[in-house]
Amino acid sequence: MNLILLAPDDIAHQGLARVTDPRRLRHLREVHRAAPGDRLTLGVVGGGIGRGELLTLDEQEATFALEALDQAPPPALPVHLVLALPRPRMLARSLEHVTTLGVKRITLLHTRRVEKSYWMSPELDAEKIHHHLVLGLEQARDTRLPEVTLEKGFRPFVEDRLPDLLEGRRGLLAHPGMPNDCPRGLNEETLLLVGPEGGFIPWEVEKLLAAGCEGIHLGQRILRVETAVTALLARLF
Amino acid sequence: MNLILLAPDDIAHQGLARVTDPRRLRHLREVHRAAPGDRLTLGVVGGGIGRGELLTLDEQEATFALEALDQAPPPALPVHLVLALPRPRMLARSLEHVTTLGVKRITLLHTRRVEKSYWMSPELDAEKIHHHLVLGLEQARDTRLPEVTLEKGFRPFVEDRLPDLLEGRRGLLAHPGMPNDCPRGLNEETLLLVGPEGGFIPWEVEKLLAAGCEGIHLGQRILRVETAVTALLARLF
Numbered sequence: 001m002n003l004i005l006l007a008p009d010d011i012a013h014q015g016l017a018r019v020t021d022p023r024r025l026r027h028l029r030e031v032h033r034a035a036p037g038d039r040l041t042l043g044v045v046g047g048g049i050g051r052g053e054l055l056t057l058d059e060q061e062a063t064f065a066l067e068a069l070d071q072a073p074p075p076a077l078p079v080h081l082v083l084a085l086p087r088p089r090m091l092a093r094s095l096e097h098v099t100t101l102g103v104k105r106i107t108l109l110h111t112r113r114v115e116k117s118y119w120m121s122p123e124l125d126a127e128k129i130h131h132h133l134v135l136g137l138e139q140a141r142d143t144r145l146p147e148v149t150l151e152k153g154f155r156p157f158v159e160d161r162l163p164d165l166l167e168g169r170r171g172l173l174a175h176p177g178m179p180n181d182c183p184r185g186l187n188e189e190t191l192l193l194v195g196p197e198g199g200f201i202p203w204e205v206e207k208l209l210a211a212g213c214e215g216i217h218l219g220q221r222i223l224r225v226e227t228a229v230t231a232l233l234a235r236l237f
Numbered sequence: 238m239n240l241i242l243l244a245p246d247d248i249a250h251q252g253l254a255r256v257t258d259p260r261r262l263r264h265l266r267e268v269h270r271a272a273p274g275d276r277l278t279l280g281v282v283g284g285g286i287g288r289g290e291l292l293t294l295d296e297q298e299a300t301f302a303l304e305a306l307d308q309a310p311p312p313a314l315p316v317h318l319v320l321a322l323p324r325p326r327m328l329a330r331s332l333e334h335v336t337t338l339g340v341k342r343i344t345l346l347h348t349r350r351v352e353k354s355y356w357m358s359p360e361l362d363a364e365k366i367h368h369h370l371v372l373g374l375e376q377a378r379d380t381r382l383p384e385v386t387l388e389k390g391f392r393p394f395v396e397d398r399l400p401d402l403l404e405g406r407r408g409l410l411a412h413p414g415m416p417n418d419c420p421r422g423l424n425e426e427t428l429l430l431v432g433p434e435g436g437f438i439p440w441e442v443e444k445l446l447a448a449g450c451e452g453i454h455l456g457q458r459i460l461r462v463e464t465a466v467t468a469l470l471a472r473l474f
Contacts, residue, residue, distance in 0.1 A: 097464050140459055184421050222378055230464055231470070
């Protein structure tokens with residue numbers, strides 16, 4: 001928690017913030033070892049970042065006197081990430097990694113090699129997803145929540161939504177064995193598609209290439225999804 | 238397990254391999270859903286890669302008839318990674334990530350902000366470390382085990398070992414706030430130093446810069462160690 005991320009509800013009135021959830025209170029005590037008088041970095045969801053003085057801290061509540069929260073959050077990556085739904089534990093970690101790296105649009109997609117049971121996982125509850133996004137923002141000192149969309153059908157996604165998403169974006173399909181090496185240092189708006197463990201099936205690859213995506217690869221090593229996504233984002237941008 | 242990694246002991250005699258540990262047997266049954274007659278990818282620690290036919294599979298043992306294991310493992314990254322010892326769970330995952338990405342030399346270093354208790358963790362047992370390296374190799378279809386060295390003193394490392402390590406290598410110190418952006422697409426031998434959660438302390442940064450390392454950064458976002466290491470390796474090479 002390199003930033004204490006305040007929900008609008010946490011701000012009691014102008015200049016005073018109240019934190020009451022056990023996770024953040026424990027973190028303040030055990031990791032920050034915070035004491036009244038300490039000045040910590042705070043930000044408001046969707047808003048600015050600044051400092052606040054810890055006024056009180058007990059088992060139920062921490063209160064802060066906010067100074068101007070007038071610094072902008074760090075810049076976002078110009079990418080919409082389309083990720084084949086990973087297995088639940090990998091999903092949680094991948095959401096944190098990509099949020100930390102600055103991704104603001106995430107689509108979780110069904111593909112042939114995504115196990116159908118993954119769609120029943122409690123990790124997909126809106127609250128759970130929100131939790132992992134918040135952890136990513138707190139880590140990166142960011143305030144802007146990514147938007148997460150679920151697409152439970154591959155064909156409707158490719159046929160009905162993909163053409164619009166590729167409007168004004170460069171589509172990159174990351175898949176082992178594609179002809180082109182992953183490009184470096186892009187500045188342009190990009191749609192990045194990453195398959196599941198085991199990859200997209202050939203028919204899916206064909207559909208995505210036919211829709212206008214370029215196939216790219218990261219070399220001959222087979223990476224876990226969470227490693228691949230971080231490596232792709234770090235190399236592309 | 239994209240490759241079944243055989244220890245020399247697993248090869249019963251010329252052309253016949255025997256796998257008896259519960260982890261790999263379970264993986265063969267539950268993930269590969271392998272059956273006698275299937276041809277799978279195998280490799281020998283430190284050696285070549287090829288295919289083998291599964292002859293038998295039961296609760297105690299799998300046997301394979303090996304074909305020529307004559308393919309070379311994927312190329313290694315030209316990097317020696319010096320990583321401030323992460324907390325135990327992060328260590329396990331970081332070892333897997335960097336092994337998967339092709340790092341072959343890893344030094345785990347004590348720095349001021351490494352909690353001393355981390356050095357007592359069972360995750361540092363040679364067997365545990367070996368296990369995570371093997372998982373990384375199996376994922377990446379690699380056979381060459383990284384070499385892991387423990388350095389429990391920062392000063393002896395910097396004063397006695399670092400000058401030799403920098404002989405013929407470019408030293409890069411990854412640390413927030415350093416003046417230069419992380420370079421891209423290097424081909425040269427590199428020594429990459431990555432600090433702990435909370436970073437190197439100023440005195441450590443000074444010592445490393447004075448020893449000839451260049452300071453580099455990955456932008457203003459603060460990344461977790463496992464995310465940072467993957468991002469650095471993907472961008473540098």
